[in-house]
Amino acid sequence: MRRAERESFLKSFGVFFLSLSLLSGVLAYLYYLKQIHEFQEKVYTEMQLCSYTLRCGEYMFDFVDLEHKKLYRMIEEQGELFAHFSIPKNDKYALKLSLERDKYQKYLEDIKIVVLKQYLLALLTLATLSLLFSLYALHPLRNALRLTEEFSRDILHDLGTPLAALRLNVTLLHAMPGDEKKIKRVSQSIDTIASLGDNLRSYLEGHAYQKEEIDLFELLKERVALFEKLYPNITFSLNGVMFLIEANYDAMIRVIDNILSNAAKYNKINGFVKIDINTKNKTLRIEDSGKGIKNPKMVFERFYKEQERGMGIGLHIVKKFCDALKIGIELESEISKGTVFMLHLNNVVRR
Numbered sequence: 317m318r319r320a321e322r323e324s325f326l327k328s329f330g331v332f333f334l335s336l337s338l339l340s341g342v343l344a345y346l347y348y349l350k351q352i353h354e355f356q357e358k359v360y361t362e363m364q365l366c367s368y369t370l371r372c373g374e375y376m377f378d379f380v381d382l383e384h385k386k387l388y389r390m391i392e393e394q395g396e397l398f399a400h401f402s403i404p405k406n407d408k409y410a411l412k413l414s415l416e417r418d419k420y421q422k423y424l425e426d427i428k429i430v431v432l433k434q435y436l437l438a439l440l441t442l443a444t445l446s447l448l449f450s451l452y453a454l455h456p457l458r459n460a461l462r463l464t465e466e467f468s469r470d471i472l473h474d475l476g477t478p479l480a481a482l483r484l485n486v487t488l489l490h491a492m493p494g495d496e497k498k499i500k501r502v503s504q505s506i507d508t509i510a511s512l513g514d515n516l517r518s519y520l521e522g523h524a525y526q527k528e529e530i531d532l533f534e535l536l537k538e539r540v541a542l543f544e545k546l547y548p549n550i551t552f553s554l555n556g557v558m559f560l561i562e563a564n565y566d567a568m569i570r571v572i573d574n575i576l577s578n579a580a581k582y583n584k585i586n587g588f589v590k591i592d593i594n595t596k597n598k599t600l601r602i603e604d605s606g607k608g609i610k611n612p613k614m615v616f617e618r619f620y621k622e623q624e625r626g627m628g629i630g631l632h633i634v635k636k637f638c639d640a641l642k643i644g645i646e647l648e649s650e651i652s653k654g655t656v657f658m659l660h661l662n663n664v665v666r667r
Contacts, residue, residue, distance in 0.1 A: 321454060328453050333446035337439060344435040351427050360390045360399060363413040367401035375413045379403075382410040395421060482506050529666060530568060532559045532600065536591055539572050543589075547580040556593030560666035567637045574630040575657050579604035600659040609649035 366372035385400045387410065398414035486503050533556045540552045561568075579589045579602060587605040594601065609615055616635040638645045644660035 321458060324457050325450050325454050329446050329450040332449050333443060336442045336446065340435065340438045340442060344431055344438070347434075348427060348431045351431070352424070355423060355427075356390050356392070356397065359397060359415055363390075363399050364388075364401070366413055367411055372413075374419075375415055378412045378414075379409045380412045382406075382408055385410050526564050527562045528565060530561050530563055530565055532561050532568075532661075533557060533593060535565075535568060536572065536593070539569065539576060540591065543576050543580055547583075549586055550580050550583055551586070551588040552591070553588065554591045556591075557595065559593050559595055559661075561661055561664040562666055563641050563643075563664045567641060571634050571637050571641075571643075571659075574634045575602050578630065579606060579655070579657075582606045598661045598665050600661060602657040602659075603654060604656075605654045608651040608653055609647075609655055610651060612647055612649045612655075615647070 362372065363375060366375055366377070370377060380400070382402075387400050387402055390397065390399050396414060396417050397420045398412055401411045401413065403409055403411055482502075483506060486499060486506065533554075536554055536556070540554050543550075544552050576589065576591075583589065583604055583606040589605075590601075590603045592601040592603075593599075615631045618632040635645060637643075638659070642663040644662075645657065646660075647655060647657045649655040
């Protein structure tokens with residue numbers, strides 16, 4: 317079950333089950349009160365008959381002062397159930413009939429157990445219905461996700477041929493006299509499109525869930541060497557030592573490449589990108605001297621971008637992969653002073 321499907325299933329199940337459980341809980345409580353009321357009515361009827369004959373072994377009777385006593389009314393007080401009745405030709409005393417406290421409490425406990433059992437049975441039934449309802453409600457989402465994935469895979473497949481042709485033509489242009497800067501920009505644009513395709517392919521194939529042992533320092537060295545060739549006017553520095561983590565190799569490449577790509581593309585001329593691995597705090601820090609971000613809280617939103625270049629999905633994919641890998645990610649940015657990405661790796665450190 318995909319993450320979106322699991323989230324939709326749990327939310328549907330939770331809302332349906334909790335709402336019905338709450339409703340059934342209220343009904344169970346009302347049923348409990350009704351059972352008590354019916355029992356008290358039954359006891360009162362028997363007490364009325366007993367008040368005429370005094371032949372009733374189930375109830376205790378006593379003569380009490382009539383003053384301030386409420387007659388012909390069932391009273392529950394301090395766990396005791398009793399009623400007062402008048403005595404013919406006697407204005408001073410009243411007859412008090414009461415049910416033994418232990419008997420009344422035992423009846424209440426028995427009623428609670430019966431109602432609780434019925435409520436638990438109802439919860440089991442509601443859980444089954446909620447499960448079936450949630451699975452049924454999940455079908456449209458699954459179909460939509462399947463169609464979206466099939467469409468995305470078709471697009472990725474069809475992109476391969478024109479990208480290969482573009483790379484070949486750019487290679488031929490390098491061998492011919494021309495504007496090298498424009499050719500280089502075209503080449504970088506092709507690499508950007510290819511990288512976006514790799515991001516999407518990795519996400520569709522669920523790479524984040526296939527984990528392996530990775531030396532983060534060696535992986536960063538490899539990626540930095542690549543970006544140094546692509547952006548020779550940017551100074552890259554890597555500080556750290558061997559640091560083993562358990563994650564998916566392709567997913568980590570996508571995360572690192574997207575952050576480094578943004579740090580290089582939107583940097584100043586002769587700017588820098590500093591990468592630091594802190595083995596004590598288990599963090600990866602990537603700092604650049606770039607333009608900065610106006611709205612740091614928005615950068616992980618799909619299609620959000622502050623520059624004309626790009627499509628606004630690179631950092632959104634980074635956040636998706638980090639969530640799937642259980643890597644915490646945060647950033648600080650200031651206009652014209654650069655951006656700092658911080659990745660918290662506690663959950664992926666090799667044990």
